[in-house]
Amino acid sequence: MDRKEYNIAVNEYSGRLFRYVVKCLRNPEDSNDIVQESFEKLWKNRKKVPLNKAKSWLFTTAHNMLINHTRKHRALLMEDQNCPEPMTMNNSFELRDLIEQALEGLPEIQRQIILLRDLEGYNYKEIGEILHLNESQVKVYLFRGRQKVKVKLEGLSVLVA
Numbered sequence: 001m002d003r004k005e006y007n008i009a010v011n012e013y014s015g016r017l018f019r020y021v022v023k024c025l026r027n028p029e030d031s032n033d034i035v036q037e038s039f040e041k042l043w044k045n046r047k048k049v050p051l052n053k054a055k056s057w058l059f060t061t062a063h064n065m066l067i068n069h070t071r072k073h074r075a076l077l078m079e080d081q082n083c084p085e086p087m088t089m090n091n092s093f094e095l096r097d098l099i100e101q102a103l104e105g106l107p108e109i110q111r112q113i114i115l116l117r118d119l120e121g122y123n124y125k126e127i128g129e130i131l132h133l134n135e136s137q138v139k140v141y142l143f144r145g146r147q148k149v150k151v152k153l154e155g156l157s158v159l160v161a
Contacts, residue, residue, distance in 0.1 A: 001046040001054065009054040010039060016120055017058055023115050024066050034069065038062045059122075059130040063112065070108075102152040110145030117142055 001009070014035060022031040038061045042049060049057050103111050112131065116122045124135045124142075131138070 001042075001049055001051055005051040005054075006043060006046055009042065009051060009058070013055050013058055014039070017062055020059065020115060020120055021062055021066065023119060024112060025069070030069065034062055034065045037065060056126060056129045059116070060132070063130055066112075098153060099149070102149045105152065106145050106148055110141050110148070113138055113141045114145045114149070 017038065018031060018035045021034050022028055025031050025034075038058050041061055042054065042058055045057075103114065106114070109131070113127055116127045116130065117124075122130070124138045127133070127138045128135050133141070
């Protein structure tokens with residue numbers, strides 16, 4: 001990948017990568033750092049990564065950085081005895097809040113697959129490459145995650161009607 005192709009990758013994928021990371025972290029500053037570090041790593045590995053593989057490579061890199069960030073953050077919280085309780089979302093009946101609450105209750109892998117598939121529009125194969133899963137695993141996790149969200153939102157039609 002040369003400089004021109006790298007710039008194409010930045011223009012093409014930075015917005016989508018940021019949306020994915022910020023949906024996972026819910027922290028724009030940390031999300032920005034992860035996206036920037038992902039592109040920095042892409043630049044350092046530009047000789048090894050062809051442009052047609054850049055999207056998958058970037059999302060895989062960001063996914064791994066999300067895992068590391070989450071582990072580090074949890075470890076710091078456990079060390080700090082005076083850490084306040086995490087903030088909970090208010091019980092608003094707005095659709096967006098309800099969906100976000102339902103997604104937050106999912107296992108990390110299911111939430112990430114739903115975000116990649118339904119928010120970013122990736123196909124099963126691309127999601128599998130990003131998360132190091134086969135297509136069957138992606139389909140199963142996606143199905144199970146959607147089922148859990150559906151169960152959590154079952155009463156929504158009563159609230160909206």
